[in-house]
Amino acid sequence: MLFGGSKRTDATAGGKEGIIGAMTIAWDDAYKRNFIMWKVPRNIRLNDNIVVREDEIAVFYRDGKVLAYLDKPDRYALTSQNAPILGGLIRALSGVKQQAEVYYIQKKVFDGKFGSKQPYQFKDKEFGIVNLRVFGEFRYKVHDPVNFINQFVGTLNYQTSEEVEERIKEQMVLLVYDAIGHLKEKGMGVTELAPNLTNIEQIVLEKSKDHFGMYGIEINKVSGLYINLPEEVQKAVDTRASMQVLGANYLQYQTGQAMREAAQNPSGAAGAGVGIGAGIGAGYAMIGSMAQAAQAAQPQQPQQPSKACVKCGAIIPADAKFCPSCGARQEKIECPNCKASLPADAKFCSNCGAALGSKKCQNCNADIPANSKFCPNCGKSV
Amino acid sequence: MVDIRERIEEDRGILKKIQLIIPGYEGYRRREDIRKADNLLRNQLADKLKIARNDIEDLRRNLVYKYETKNLEKIGNLLNYFQKIDGQLRHAEHGYSGISPAIRIGEDELNKLYEFDYSMAKIIADISNETAKIKSMGEEEIPEEIEKIRGMLEEFEKTFKNRMVYITGIEV
Numbered sequence: 001m002l003f004g005g006s007k008r009t010d011a012t013a014g015g016k017e018g019i020i021g022a023m024t025i026a027w028d029d030a031y032k033r034n035f036i037m038w039k040v041p042r043n044i045r046l047n048d049n050i051v052v053r054e055d056e057i058a059v060f061y062r063d064g065k066v067l068a069y070l071d072k073p074d075r076y077a078l079t080s081q082n083a084p085i086l087g088g089l090i091r092a093l094s095g096v097k098q099q100a101e102v103y104y105i106q107k108k109v110f111d112g113k114f115g116s117k118q119p120y121q122f123k124d125k126e127f128g129i130v131n132l133r134v135f136g137e138f139r140y141k142v143h144d145p146v147n148f149i150n151q152f153v154g155t156l157n158y159q160t161s162e163e164v165e166e167r168i169k170e171q172m173v174l175l176v177y178d179a180i181g182h183l184k185e186k187g188m189g190v191t192e193l194a195p196n197l198t199n200i201e202q203i204v205l206e207k208s209k210d211h212f213g214m215y216g217i218e219i220n221k222v223s224g225l226y227i228n229l230p231e232e233v234q235k236a237v238d239t240r241a242s243m244q245v246l247g248a249n250y251l252q253y254q255t256g257q258a259m260r261e262a263a264q265n266p267s268g269a270a271g272a273g274v275g276i277g278a279g280i281g282a283g284y285a286m287i288g289s290m291a292q293a294a295q296a297a298q299p300q301q302p303q304q305p306s307k308a309c310v311k312c313g314a315i316i317p318a319d320a321k322f323c324p325s326c327g328a329r330q331e332k333i334e335c336p337n338c339k340a341s342l343p344a345d346a347k348f349c350s351n352c353g354a355a356l357g358s359k360k361c362q363n364c365n366a367d368i369p370a371n372s373k374f375c376p377n378c379g380k381s382v
Numbered sequence: 383m384v385d386i387r388e389r390i391e392e393d394r395g396i397l398k399k400i401q402l403i404i405p406g407y408e409g410y411r412r413r414e415d416i417r418k419a420d421n422l423l424r425n426q427l428a429d430k431l432k433i434a435r436n437d438i439e440d441l442r443r444n445l446v447y448k449y450e451t452k453n454l455e456k457i458g459n460l461l462n463y464f465q466k467i468d469g470q471l472r473h474a475e476h477g478y479s480g481i482s483p484a485i486r487i488g489e490d491e492l493n494k495l496y497e498f499d500y501s502m503a504k505i506i507a508d509i510s511n512e513t514a515k516i517k518s519m520g521e522e523e524i525p526e527e528i529e530k531i532r533g534m535l536e537e538f539e540k541t542f543k544n545r546m547v548y549i550t551g552i553e554v
Contacts, residue, residue, distance in 0.1 A: 054473060072421075072422075072425070182449050183449060183451070185449075186449045196451060198454070198455045198458065199451040199454045199455055201458065202442065202446065202454040202455065202457065202458040203446050203449075203451075203454070205458070206439075206442050206443055206446040207446065220465075221462075
């Protein structure tokens, strides 16, 4: 090189240096994966050419000031005082060298996932306090390059999409909780959350502008939003929906269920003493037994020793090992979270909503509830 | 209104002027400049469409802060449609053809392409007029207006998608 053109300082900058040390710089695709931004790792010289592609923005800083956003695809020649003779002269006289930098930022949309670490306690009119967990996906992109560089690179030194997403995730969960809270105030119950998921997505999208605009990030889309109801609540919701479809009240519904179970499982407790095909008889037997159970609840009549089923609450003989009504094993376990006493086969704690039993996340190895679809720790699907 | 092609011609620097006198390079230079003008024009159109989209976003904002969820899903879908067309406009084909193409795209075709894209500004203005109205509408009127705007966007998309076919004159 004639004028002291030094060797390339970074393997990702494409092209070769000219005789005055200028070169054509482009962000090589091979180095883009998972990186949301890249700072050209050399001081920009006079007539360095920057190639900006359709999916990129370049920001040109000179002496700390933003001189240009190069957001249209093209090749741009940049000016600085770092020319071979002029730059050397200025440096020799004043002892200072002009700082000229270029940051590349990807314009493309990135995908991330979020999931709640702590449950949200939703106070429902019908079901009382229900613990909700939310999971979902979001798409984001850099909306304002300067804010993004200042907030993420200048303040936090983040460059990878993973680091940026880490910042976004928790805020997204809070936004969903905020939306649910406001909808609750407007009278929405826990059972109405599912049909309103797309509306909640829209609320979160709109509100995300206020939260992420200052970071230079725009949340482009929220999708796959999933609000996880505790199993007991879900079951109750399903039961109620079935009852509505059948136009039955709870007693009629339970009787029908018992008849079906008896017909399907003649050897079970519900069908004891009743042969196959004697479903209707079993139904009457069940009505009778339910009536007896109701009578058993009346204190004035002498009763044989009885207890309440650990699962459905039906009054059953004290020595029964299984509930004749719901078939639940009459043993209890303790919730590891709140120490509440629970049926042996419960999957969730009816008191605090904690999942009973756990599995390991394949990504971060964290202990997660057995029925989770996303890891609450790292957000990856399991 | 400014013709971007003329502006690009006026602003040719010394390097481009030299290219214009190199035999065999002149045509390339001219075509390249028209493509650039068309690209700038399409970006302007997309920016105008974005202003129209902002009206819809304002409407969503109003509803979200009142927690009126009735029309939110429809509005969200309309905004997604706006985004889709924005991408199509900004990244549309520039009008390149190969060394020995079956259908050549010369300077005349590129000029037609520019004029075609320019004519799309009228449709975008109509869409903007509609989106400006929606902000002041009541909850009951919104769905109908959304459908109207959606219809206009569909028409725009259909016309714009066929631009190269119209320009090259090979529509059957």
